[in-house]
Amino acid sequence: MLQVTADRPWPLFDVARTREIEREAAAALPSHTLMQRAGLATARLALAVAPHANTVWVACGPGNNGGDGFEAAAHLRQWGKSVVLTLAGDPARLPPDAAAAWRKCQAAGLAASAEPPATWDVCIDALLGIGNVRALQGELAQLVQTINAGPGTVLAVDVPSGLAADSGTGESARATHTLSLLTLKPGLFTASGRDRSGRVWFDDLGVPSQDERASAWLAGPPPVAERLHASHKGSYGDVAAVGGAAGMSGAAVLAASAALHAGAGRVYLCPLAPIGAAPIAGLPELMVRDVAGLPLETLNIACGCGGGSEVRGVLPEILRRAKSLVLDADALNAIAAEPALQHGLRRRSERGPPTVLTPHPLEAARLLGCTTAEVQADRLRSATSLGERFGCVVLLKGSGSVIAAPGQLPRINPTGNARLATGGTGDVLAGLVAALLAAGADPMSAAAAAAYRHGSAADHWPEGSALTAGALARAL
Numbered sequence: 001m002l003q004v005t006a007d008r009p010w011p012l013f014d015v016a017r018t019r020e021i022e023r024e025a026a027a028a029l030p031s032h033t034l035m036q037r038a039g040l041a042t043a044r045l046a047l048a049v050a051p052h053a054n055t056v057w058v059a060c061g062p063g064n065n066g067g068d069g070f071e072a073a074a075h076l077r078q079w080g081k082s083v084v085l086t087l088a089g090d091p092a093r094l095p096p097d098a099a100a101a102w103r104k105c106q107a108a109g110l111a112a113s114a115e116p117p118a119t120w121d122v123c124i125d126a127l128l129g130i131g132n133v134r135a136l137q138g139e140l141a142q143l144v145q146t147i148n149a150g151p152g153t154v155l156a157v158d159v160p161s162g163l164a165a166d167s168g169t170g171e172s173a174r175a176t177h178t179l180s181l182l183t184l185k186p187g188l189f190t191a192s193g194r195d196r197s198g199r200v201w202f203d204d205l206g207v208p209s210q211d212e213r214a215s216a217w218l219a220g221p222p223p224v225a226e227r228l229h230a231s232h233k234g235s236y237g238d239v240a241a242v243g244g245a246a247g248m249s250g251a252a253v254l255a256a257s258a259a260l261h262a263g264a265g266r267v268y269l270c271p272l273a274p275i276g277a278a279p280i281a282g283l284p285e286l287m288v289r290d291v292a293g294l295p296l297e298t299l300n301i302a303c304g305c306g307g308g309s310e311v312r313g314v315l316p317e318i319l320r321r322a323k324s325l326v327l328d329a330d331a332l333n334a335i336a337a338e339p340a341l342q343h344g345l346r347r348r349s350e351r352g353p354p355t356v357l358t359p360h361p362l363e364a365a366r367l368l369g370c371t372t373a374e375v376q377a378d379r380l381r382s383a384t385s386l387g388e389r390f391g392c393v394v395l396l397k398g399s400g401s402v403i404a405a406p407g408q409l410p411r412i413n414p415t416g417n418a419r420l421a422t423g424g425t426g427d428v429l430a431g432l433v434a435a436l437l438a439a440g441a442d443p444m445s446a447a448a449a450a451a452y453r454h455g456s457a458a459d460h461w462p463e464g465s466a467l468t469a470g471a472l473a474r475a476l
């Protein structure tokens with residue numbers, strides 16, 4: 001069993017792939033073996049995360065997730081814990097593996113209690129796993145509420161009950177720990193998944209991982225970019241931050257500052273309205289230029305940060321000529337609103353120069369012509385669709401940012417936290433992606449590395465010190 005940490009990449013498997021792997025593994029093993037291993041792993045983890053627990057409530061559901069709970073309950077009881085087991089469902093209708101585990105509990109003298117205990121030290125949430133197919137209702141919904149209102153540690157078996165394993169959506173149990181079995185599920189790491197899963201653990205149940213069948217990846221740290229001793233500023237490329245319409249100059253300055261601090265060779269700031277000295281005080285390295293006069297073919301451009309409606313005017317040339325391009329905020333809104341710009345973006349993608357879109361969910365919804373809720377209902381699918389629609393890399397921001405591109409498996413970024421939910425951090429991300437493109441990274445790697453570094457800076461932010469976008473840019 002391993003704790004899932006951000007220091008390496010992890011393959012993720014959606015429900016369809018997990019079911020295939022489960023079927024194949026079960027066929028090659030004696031009956032009930034996988035569930036026995038799942039129950040033992042669950043009981044061991046319960047003991048490890050709450051060694052002094054006395055009362056353990058094992059809340060079992062009507063399917064095989066409940067079966068894992070029965071197996072775990074039998075072990076914990078044998079190890080001297082006071083176990084209260086509840087079953088939401090009809091014992092006569094349990095699937096075969098769970099029915100076998102149920103009989104084992106009964107043989108050990110462990111009967112189902114009609115009610116949860118009055119109080120408990122640990123709850124093992126074995127109500128629903130990957131078989132969760134609809135919104136929780138009735139008894140299961142009530143039990144999830146009881147779990148969430150209760151004290152102490154909650155260990156979710158496979159996924160927090162109610163959470164959709166593929167998308168991380170749905171009202172669900174709120175676990176302090178989740179033990180993902182056989183495969184790691186993408187929904188644990190995006191949308192509501194991070195909040196609902198707590199610390200995530202993985203047990204392969206003795207079935208070797210089949211990385212080539214992954215449906216997505218949880219990204220690991222980017223390789224450390226080595227700077228050759230005999231390099232010069234031209235080796236790290238030129239970035240231009242284009243944006244900053246009247247009243248929004250700060251956004252473009254943040255992108256430029258991020259590019260500068262991330263190591264770009266030279267950084268131009270191209271405001272779309274006159275800019276005073278104040279916004280760039282403390283950044284003497286920046287060169288302030290009108291975008292119209294710059295050799296766009298040599299520039300890695302972060303475009304749109306605070307661009308207002310003015311950005312529309314410069315976009316056609318930028319789409320046509322920029323060496324590499326990050327499209328953010330108002331550039332994305334302009335493209336969403338104007339078919340000619342959409343055509344320009346597709347034409348650019350067909351020609352092949354690197355392009356990365358960095359929408360937050362509302363911007364993604366505008367580009368896809370749907371609602372934010374629809375984007376969030378399946379973030380992996382939404383990012384992939386957007387990448388396919390425009391033929392480029394998409395970094396869909398938010399908890400568990402998703403990086404997708406046509407023909408590639410999507411990646412979920414494991415770093416970052418809600419301290420990033422403050423104005424301007426998206427502009428910093430756009431500038432960082434542009435700096436990595438300028439240094440020569442391919443667009444998928446640049447987007448994934450930028451999301452990782454941006455989130456990691458927030459994860460290592462000193463307690464008690466304010467995380468502002470300006471400070472984040474300087475910390476890159």
Ligand SMILES: NC(=O)C1=CN([C@@H]2O[C@H](COP(=O)(O)OP(=O)(O)OC[C@H]3O[C@@H](n4cnc5c(N)ncnc54)[C@H](OP(=O)(O)O)[C@@H]3O)[C@@H](O)[C@H]2O)[C@@H](O)CC1
Nearest residue numbers: 034035038062063064065128129130131132133134135158
């Ligand atoms: N078999 C094996 O080898 C292994 C299996 N493993 C374990 O099995 C788990 C998958 O088991 P599973 O397929 O039985 O699905 P599970 O999550 O228990 O739910 C199905 C039941 O819930 C019901 N139901 C669904 N949604 C509902 C809702 N919203 N509200 C109410 N009811 C709802 C659904 O009812 P139905 O839709 O059929 O009416 C059905 O009765 C997996 O996550 C892992 O923990 C591991 O041990 C590895 C080895």
Ligand SMILES: Nc1ncnc2c1ncn2[C@@H]1O[C@H](COP(=O)(O)OP(=O)(O)O)[C@@H](O)[C@H]1O
Nearest residue numbers: 360397398416417418420421423424425426427
């Ligand atoms: N809860 C969170 N967990 C991880 N990252 C987050 C969270 N909230 C916000 N972020 C990150 O902060 C940044 C916010 O970007 P954006 O929404 O464009 O804001 P702005 O336009 O103010 O710059 C994105 O990189 C997003 O992924």
Ligand SMILES: [K+]
Nearest residue numbers: 125128157161
């Ligand atoms: K569960």
